[in-house]
Amino acid sequence: MRKILLETGFSNSEIFCGTGAFEARAKGYACGQVCVITDTNVNALYGELINKTFPECFLTVIPAGEESKNPKTLLKILNDMLKRGMHRNCTVIAFGGGVVGDIAGLAASLYMRGVSLVQIPTTLLSQVDSSVGGKTAVDLNGVKNVIGTFYQPKEVIVDPLFLKTLPPREINCGLGEIVKYGALDGAIYKKLNENINNLRDYGFLEEITYDCILYKADIVKRDERDDKGLRKALNLGHTTGHAFELNYGGRSHGEFVLIGMYYELYIAVKRGICGGQYAEALKNLIYEVLGAMPCYPNISDAAKAAVHDKKNDDADIALILPVSEGEWTELKLGLKEYTRYLKECASEFRGLL
Amino acid sequence: MRKILLETGFSNSEIFCGTGAFEARAKGYACGQVCVITDTNVNALYGELINKTFPECFLTVIPAGEESKNPKTLLKILNDMLKRGMHRNCTVIAFGGGVVGDIAGLAASLYMRGVSLVQIPTTLLSQVDSSVGGKTAVDLNGVKNVIGTFYQPKEVIVDPLFLKTLPPREINCGLGEIVKYGALDGAIYKKLNENINNLRDYGFLEEITYDCILYKADIVKRDERDDKGLRKALNLGHTTGHAFELNYGGRSHGEFVLIGMYYELYIAVKRGICGGQYAEALKNLIYEVLGAMPCYPNISDAAKAAVHDKKNDDADIALILPVSEGEWTELKLGLKEYTRYLKECASEFRGLL
Numbered sequence: 276m277r278k279i280l281l282e283t284g285f286s287n288s289e290i291f292c293g294t295g296a297f298e299a300r301a302k303g304y305a306c307g308q309v310c311v312i313t314d315t316n317v318n319a320l321y322g323e324l325i326n327k328t329f330p331e332c333f334l335t336v337i338p339a340g341e342e343s344k345n346p347k348t349l350l351k352i353l354n355d356m357l358k359r360g361m362h363r364n365c366t367v368i369a370f371g372g373g374v375v376g377d378i379a380g381l382a383a384s385l386y387m388r389g390v391s392l393v394q395i396p397t398t399l400l401s402q403v404d405s406s407v408g409g410k411t412a413v414d415l416n417g418v419k420n421v422i423g424t425f426y427q428p429k430e431v432i433v434d435p436l437f438l439k440t441l442p443p444r445e446i447n448c449g450l451g452e453i454v455k456y457g458a459l460d461g462a463i464y465k466k467l468n469e470n471i472n473n474l475r476d477y478g479f480l481e482e483i484t485y486d487c488i489l490y491k492a493d494i495v496k497r498d499e500r501d502d503k504g505l506r507k508a509l510n511l512g513h514t515t516g517h518a519f520e521l522n523y524g525g526r527s528h529g530e531f532v533l534i535g536m537y538y539e540l541y542i543a544v545k546r547g548i549c550g551g552q553y554a555e556a557l558k559n560l561i562y563e564v565l566g567a568m569p570c571y572p573n574i575s576d577a578a579k580a581a582v583h584d585k586k587n588d589d590a591d592i593a594l595i596l597p598v599s600e601g602e603w604t605e606l607k608l609g610l611k612e613y614t615r616y617l618k619e620c621a622s623e624f625r626g627l628l
Numbered sequence: 629m630r631k632i633l634l635e636t637g638f639s640n641s642e643i644f645c646g647t648g649a650f651e652a653r654a655k656g657y658a659c660g661q662v663c664v665i666t667d668t669n670v671n672a673l674y675g676e677l678i679n680k681t682f683p684e685c686f687l688t689v690i691p692a693g694e695e696s697k698n699p700k701t702l703l704k705i706l707n708d709m710l711k712r713g714m715h716r717n718c719t720v721i722a723f724g725g726g727v728v729g730d731i732a733g734l735a736a737s738l739y740m741r742g743v744s745l746v747q748i749p750t751t752l753l754s755q756v757d758s759s760v761g762g763k764t765a766v767d768l769n770g771v772k773n774v775i776g777t778f779y780q781p782k783e784v785i786v787d788p789l790f791l792k793t794l795p796p797r798e799i800n801c802g803l804g805e806i807v808k809y810g811a812l813d814g815a816i817y818k819k820l821n822e823n824i825n826n827l828r829d830y831g832f833l834e835e836i837t838y839d840c841i842l843y844k845a846d847i848v849k850r851d852e853r854d855d856k857g858l859r860k861a862l863n864l865g866h867t868t869g870h871a872f873e874l875n876y877g878g879r880s881h882g883e884f885v886l887i888g889m890y891y892e893l894y895i896a897v898k899r900g901i902c903g904g905q906y907a908e909a910l911k912n913l914i915y916e917v918l919g920a921m922p923c924y925p926n927i928s929d930a931a932k933a934a935v936h937d938k939k940n941d942d943a944d945i946a947l948i949l950p951v952s953e954g955e956w957t958e959l960k961l962g963l964k965e966y967t968r969y970l971k972e973c974a975s976e977f978r979g980l981l
Contacts, residue, residue, distance in 0.1 A: 388776040
C-alpha cells in the first residue's frame with residue numbers, strides 16, 4: 276500500500292493505493308456516524324463486506340447505472356440522511372464506481388454545507404479517474420455533470436481487491452482512461468508499451484493505477500478548479516468521446532474516450548501537431564484495448580454535440596491533442612472544420628476495414 | 629461608497645457599500661451572459677430598474693417568501709439556465725433578500741460546478757447578514773438550510789437605495805441582526821446606544837450596515853467554513869431564536885433572533901456569564917426594536933427544537949452568550965437545564981406584563 280497526499284489550497288486528500296488498502300484503512304470508519312452509499316450491483320457483490328466493515332452504518336443503495344446520476348436520486352439521498360438524523364460531523368462513504376462517487380460526493384458536499392467524504396472506488400475507471408480530484412456531479416435533462424461541486428474527499432481508498440469481480444468490459448473502460456494518461460505522461464506511455472500484451476494483468480493494473488493517480492493528483496494540486504489551464508489536459512479524447520457517447524451510446528465511457536482519442540489523433544497528425552510515428556504507437560494502444568474501431572453513421576450530428584460540451588467557453592471546439600511523449604497542446608476548431616476532419620478520419624478508417 | 633475586501637484562502641469578495649454603489653457597480657454587468665434571479669415582490673418594485681440596468685439579462689423570478697427556498701425552485705432555476713444555454717463563464721446576479729440570495733448563490737455554486745456570483749441585497753437583513761460570507765442554502769422538508777454550499781460572491785453591492793421601499797417590519801428584521809452585532813462588537817454596541825432613538829434613520833442604517841459588514845467580513849476571513857470556532861459567534865441569539873421561529877412562526881427572522889437573545893441573556897446572567905447592567909442595556913436595545921416581547925405557550929416543545937439545530941454537533945445545546953462589551957462566549961447545556969431556564973425566563977417576564 277502506498278500513500279499519495281493531494282494538497283490543494285483549501286483541503287487535503289489522502290489517497291491510499293494498493294493491495295491491503297481497504298483492510299488497513301476502512302476500519303477507521305467502523306465507528307461514528309457513517310452513511311455508506313453504494314449501488315445495487317456493488318451491494319450484491321459486497322453487501323456483506325460493507326456490513327462487516329461498517330456494522331453501524333446507514334446504508335443507502337441506489338439503482339446501478341448512469342440513469343441514477345440525477346437530481347431526484349441526489350435529493351432522495353439527502354432526504355434519507357436528514358431522516359436518519361445524520362449530523363454535521365458524519366462521514367459519507369462512496370462505495371462503488373463513478374456514478375456512486377459522483378453523486379455521493381455531491382451529497383456530501385451539500386449536506387449541511389459539507390460533511391466528510393471517503394471515496395472507495397470499486398471500478399478501474401473510478402480508481403484511476405473520478406474518485407480523485409474532487410469533481411462531483413449529477414446530470415440534468417440528459418446533459419452530463421451540469422450540477423456539481425468541487426469537493427475533495429478526506430480519503431480515497433484504492434484497492435485492487437475490487438477489480439477481481441469486474442466484467443472484462445469494465446476493465447476495458449478503465450484501460451481507456453489509462454491509455455489517455457499514457458498520451459499525457461511519458462513514463463506511463465513507456466510502461467504501457469512495455470506491457471502492451473499484458474494490460475489486463477491485475478499486478479500491472481495495480482501499478483499503473485498508482486502511476487495514473489500520481490499524475491492526476493499533481494495536476495489537480497496545481498489546478499483544482501479547472502480554471503488555470505492545466506486540468507483540462509485530462510480531457511484528452513473527451514471532447515469527441517463525449518460527443519460520440521451522447522450520440523451513439525452502447526459503449527462504456529472509457530471506450531468512448533479511446534474512440535475520441537483516435538479521431539483527435541487524426542486531427543493532430545493532419546495539423547502537424549503530432550508526429551505520425553507517435554500517433555501510430557498511441558493507436559496501437561487504442562486497438563489493443565478496443566480490439567476494433569466501431570463505424571458510426573451521421574458523423575456531422577455527433578460533431579454538433581461537441582459544441583455543447585460544457586468545457587468549451589464558446590462555440591469553438593476545444594481539443595486536447597498529444598504532441599509527443601509527455602507533451603500535449605490545446606487546439607480550438609470551428610464546427611465546420613472539426614466536422615470535416617471527423618468525416619475524413621471516418622472515411623479513411625472505413626477504407627481500412 | 630466604501631469598499632470592503634473579504635479575502636478567504638480560496639477566493640475574494642469585493643463588497644461595495646453605501647449610496648451610489650448600485651449606480652457605480654451594477655453597470656459592469658450590463659454586457660456578457662447574465663442571469664438575474666429575483667422574486668415577485670422585488671420584481672414588482674424594481675423590474676424596470678433590472679431591465680434598464682441589465683438589458684440583455686435572462687431574468688428568473690421566483691415566488692416571494694421562504695417557501696421558495698426549496699430544492700424544487702433550485703432545480704427550476706438550474707434547468708432554466710441550462711435551457712437558456714448559460715455558459716460556464718456566465719454571471720448569476722442575486723437581486724433580492726435573503727431567500728433570493730441563498731438560493732441564487734446555491735444555484736451559482738452548482739451550475740457547471742460554479743459560475744460567477746454577484747449579490748445585490750435589497751433588504752436590510754440580507755445587507756447586514758446573508759449576502760456577505762458565502763453561505764448558500766435551501767431548506768429540506770421544513771428543516772432550514774440542510775442543502776447548501778460555501779461559495780463566495782465575486783462582488784456584493786450594498787446600496788441603501790433599496791431600503792426606502794421596505795415595509796417597517798423588514799427594517800425591524802434587519803435591526804434584529806444589527807442588535808446581535810452590537811452584542812458581539814463594542815464599537816457597534818456604542819453606536820447603537822448613541823442612536824437608540826434614531827435606529828430607523830436611513831443615514832444611520834447606511835453607516836451601521838457598513839460597520840456590521842466589516843465585522844462579519846473579518847470573522848468570515850478567519851473562519852470561512854465555520855469550523856474554527858469564530859464564525860459561530862454570528863449565531864448569538866440564533867439557537868433559541870431558530871427554535872422559537874420553527875415552533876411559533878408569525879414573525880420575521882430578525883425579530884426571532886432578538887427574542888432568542890432575550891431568553892439567552894437571561895441564561896447568561898443566571899450563570900454569572902454576563903453582568904446585569906450590560907444585559908439590561910442589551911435588553912433595552914431589544915425592546916427598542918421589538919416594542920414588546922411576545923408571550924409564547926409550551927416553551928418545552930420549542931426548547932426541543934433547539935436540539936435539532938444543525939449548528940450543534942450532538943444533543944448538547946450550544947449558546948453564544950454576550951459577556952461584556954465586545955466579548956462573547958459559548959455555553960453548552962443539556963435539554964433539561966435549557967428548558968428550565970427558558971421556562972423561568974418566560975415566567976419572570978410574564979410577571980412583568
